[in-house]
Amino acid sequence: MLLPLRARMSLSPPIVELDSVTKRFGDDSRSPAILDGLTFRAAPGEFISLIGASGCGKSTVLRLIAGLTAPTSGRILVENAPACTTPANRAFLFQDATLLPWLTVRANAELLLKLRGVPSTARRERALRLLELARIAHLADRHPRQLSGGEKMRVSLARALTLEPSLLLLDEPFAALDELTREHLNEELLALRERSRWTAFFVTHSVAEAVFLSTRILILSAGRIAHDLPVDLPYPRTATTREQPAFHALVSQISRLLRTAAGSSRGHEAVPSSTR
Amino acid sequence: MNRRALTFALPILTGLLLIAVWYVVRLWILPEHQRFLLPAPDAVARAFVDKAPQLAAATASTGLGAFLGFSAAVLGSAVLGLTLSLSPLVRAGLYPWLMALQLTPIIVLAPILILWVGPGLKSVVVITFLISFFPLVVNTTQGLLSTDRNLVDLFRMGRASPAQQLLHLRIPSALPYFFTGLRIAAALAPIGAIAGDMFAGNSGGGQGGLGFLAVIYSAQFQLPALYATAIISCLLGFAFAGTVIWISWLSLRRWHDAYQPKDN
Numbered sequence: 001m002l003l004p005l006r007a008r009m010s011l012s013p014p015i016v017e018l019d020s021v022t023k024r025f026g027d028d029s030r031s032p033a034i035l036d037g038l039t040f041r042a043a044p045g046e047f048i049s050l051i052g053a054s055g056c057g058k059s060t061v062l063r064l065i066a067g068l069t070a071p072t073s074g075r076i077l078v079e080n081a082p083a084c085t086t087p088a089n090r091a092f093l094f095q096d097a098t099l100l101p102w103l104t105v106r107a108n109a110e111l112l113l114k115l116r117g118v119p120s121t122a123r124r125e126r127a128l129r130l131l132e133l134a135r136i137a138h139l140a141d142r143h144p145r146q147l148s149g150g151e152k153m154r155v156s157l158a159r160a161l162t163l164e165p166s167l168l169l170l171d172e173p174f175a176a177l178d179e180l181t182r183e184h185l186n187e188e189l190l191a192l193r194e195r196s197r198w199t200a201f202f203v204t205h206s207v208a209e210a211v212f213l214s215t216r217i218l219i220l221s222a223g224r225i226a227h228d229l230p231v232d233l234p235y236p237r238t239a240t241t242r243e244q245p246a247f248h249a250l251v252s253q254i255s256r257l258l259r260t261a262a263g264s265s266r267g268h269e270a271v272p273s274s275t276r
Numbered sequence: 277m278n279r280r281a282l283t284f285a286l287p288i289l290t291g292l293l294l295i296a297v298w299y300v301v302r303l304w305i306l307p308e309h310q311r312f313l314l315p316a317p318d319a320v321a322r323a324f325v326d327k328a329p330q331l332a333a334a335t336a337s338t339g340l341g342a343f344l345g346f347s348a349a350v351l352g353s354a355v356l357g358l359t360l361s362l363s364p365l366v367r368a369g370l371y372p373w374l375m376a377l378q379l380t381p382i383i384v385l386a387p388i389l390i391l392w393v394g395p396g397l398k399s400v401v402v403i404t405f406l407i408s409f410f411p412l413v414v415n416t417t418q419g420l421l422s423t424d425r426n427l428v429d430l431f432r433m434g435r436a437s438p439a440q441q442l443l444h445l446r447i448p449s450a451l452p453y454f455f456t457g458l459r460i461a462a463a464l465a466p467i468g469a470i471a472g473d474m475f476a477g478n479s480g481g482g483q484g485g486l487g488f489l490a491v492i493y494s495a496q497f498q499l500p501a502l503y504a505t506a507i508i509s510c511l512l513g514f515a516f517a518g519t520v521i522w523i524s525w526l527s528l529r530r531w532h533d534a535y536q537p538k539d540n
Contacts, residue, residue: 091433092429092430094426098424098426098430100427100444100445101532102451102532103531111434111444112434115431115435115440143531144531145531145533
């Protein structure tokens, strides 16, 4: 069931390309590497989840692709341009909803368009359409403090999609929500993706969430890719997907791999890779 | 009686009780030759009526000085706060001296300032400015430096220009801090104006502010009038702080948690 994706991916040019990327914090070359020679490619339309023990560098990968931080060495290309130059095509969803508390939901949804200088009628229309798609148009005139955690995340998602990004970077966006809300938002995230087919990088601690959403899962360990796994469940995926035996089999299989990867990184052993 | 009415009635009750205690102390506790120290509340009330023109003119004069000095401090602190928030080097260079200025008692600085700018309203304004300035600068700077890092990342991802980041993120984020400084400064401004007035008020034909009146009345041993001056100074402080609290409530009530009605 777990096959390398290389062959399939090479058909279309990659949207994201990491080439022996190393990242250390601080200027000291002796400080430990968070990422240690990371290399992979993502094809357009992939939904890639990054999982791994805390501190394995998942979030750093996202921040590097976002251009929020620069690698110590190595090369990162997004749509064939260095990652730090053109964040126009990328949107970031933080673990926190990062809404501006002094703005209404509507004004929050319009924020990125406003920063980009989109005229007010156009941005009003586009923001409202996305609030409708995220099913929160009726909350448009509220302030963030009047919303639940799930509603705030929906605003954050709608705002990210107003720029029509080709690449969506999600850093544990649903981690703080209760299980039911999280499952619901996962389903709606996939429904939104059906419409516009952005490529996604998704950091999570939940194997079930990763399997439900992704076309491909990367298990990170000690700053490297320990496993690169395809998820061959058909789309569209709905609530019933979670009840299928194939889904459960994948979840338990990947959980097992995650445990061994985390265990071997603690022992500072070489990490065996199933795909390289 | 519900809780709301009670919180309204209690201060009035304690006030009446205090006046009663005042009378008791004056009539039955103080020996007769010391009664002048505590003029009867009705004597103070009479002083209010007798001295109404002087008190009104002095309140207007002090109020104007406090308002001008306070406003100048708000504008000046906004400019300096922005400058300080831009660079740690500027902060390192200026902060200790701002601190030194704040820790030098204003009543020592006042005579020097009067020598510099001359007596009258001008020095009252300068002294008020100095006493209100520090809490405003500190809080504004702190606010501008306390922007949520995730929000800064959001603006970076949105390719916001430094001006957009300042206008749409840093300044609104700093508002709650700014208003904290504003409330502290509003409580200090009338005190600064009155202190300045004590030194600088007797210019231009002898009509000064409340500080000047207090000096005159105590020199002339007019105790009821002195008490009346104290009470009106207190009311001026209330008016000042109350206005600022009201303005900060209007500005923040819709989004800031500290300005929401409490359940208990």
